[in-house]
Amino acid sequence: MSSLEEIRATRLKKLQLLRDKGMNPYPVSTRTSATLAEAAENFKKLAKKKELILSGRIMALRGQGGLVFADFFDGTGKFQALIKKDKLSDDLFKLWNDTVDIGDFVEARGALFLTKREEKTLLVKEWRMLTKTLRSLPEKWHGITDTEERFRKRYLDLLMNEEVRARFILRSRIVSTLRRLLDAEEFLEVETSILQELAGGANAEPFITRHKKPFWSNLI
Template identity: 45%
Template sequence: MEEIRRKKLEAMRKAGFCPFARNFSKSSDIKELVDNFQEGKDAQTAGRIMALRSHGKSIFGDVKDEGSKIQFYLKLDSAGKERFELFLNNIDIGDIIGLKGTLFKTRTQEPTIEVSEFALLAKSLRPLPEKWHGLKDIEIRFRRRYLDLLANEKVKEIFILRSRIITKIREFLDSRGYLEVETPMLQEKAGGATGNPFKTHHAALGIDLFLRIAPELYLKRLLVGGFEKVYEINRSFRNEGLSTRHNPEFTMLEVYTAYADYEDVMKLTEELITFLAEQLLQKKQLSYQGKAIDLSRWERRSF
């Protein structure tokens, strides 16, 4: 399959196309074209081909960018025989293309770009996974995340949500006077938590160091140095088990506050989680694994 696609790449190159273009002027995102659809409006966008359907003198396909997808339509009469056959014979699902044309709706009211010009921006030398819309193999999904993102829209949504959560955590803590800091990743002693560290050697200093298992000790030193509210969102490392639920490299949030006790920390945690739910989900009542969770009421238990 890869050999066939490489031959197609060479055919495009001989026809004057750069199969890995340096840039493309994408004047509109696909989501913008779909959400603000105007019949006859000029469109210039780009994305990955996710479907192709040829019907005699016409080619239909779906092209998808980061935010959405749209159908495109290329016909022999407007493209010309040479360029039409070049597309038909050498463009594949998975290729990234640039499109220029006008918007219209089909008889089924599908927003579509009638293509007047196209550019090959990146030739996909390997095909997308079989039945790309339903990649199930856990090993492939976790070892080749880029395929997981292509195949599973919900995974992409999780990536975006994770980024928004971290942004909102920073917003919450910054608004309460906390200072975000970065403490050393390489430490002489693996302290601040219980865990097996990764060990390395510093050639210039001639000493062994450890990837940190927690940022705690250095954050506490900042309190000693005079800061009263500090936090860090960063990587920690523990040389332990590996599964879909446990990764040796992970992101940790630690917050330290002078003059506060555990009651204050619990209150801060409650307020943070409630804030995130309100900001990201616009509600305090959630459901998780069939259980109702009410974030307006927090039960505290002694143990």
């Protein structure tokens, strides 16, 4: 297995290749027509259009040769894209195979269709890089297994674990609903310090205080 340094070095070469071929690997905007959830929900309607533009993060790549399937994820849902050699220019197809990795953000233009297995899919006619990532994502099936790493790298845990992501979305909606309810009743929100046994948080210097009966313990 390649080390993180080797993976980064390889991706830096791919980044330079994109620039050499005239493709900006970090454009400031995207022309996306719909979210991936909207593309799935309104598939029949959108499939009547000659083309549309979808974008998202590449979460999986399958296939080889002249046929590649890619799973896109944009935070609202997932959607499958098909990259066929005979539907792209030779240069764009080769550039895809030479530069695109799992974790990259990609914009794809094409038409919607159903595969033989009736999977909703975007047949890609043109693509461009939105963000070339320089670090790899955790392994798909196991994700982040170390508890401390999960807590320290919540952004990765939320990306790789659908159950955790759903829980955080639900929590956010509950807090938002409660805040709106209390705001409507003219309650005042005040932030207060939290006592804990271990120092954590920002860069402020911690201090020790003592909890009296019944715990008799030092807190920070």
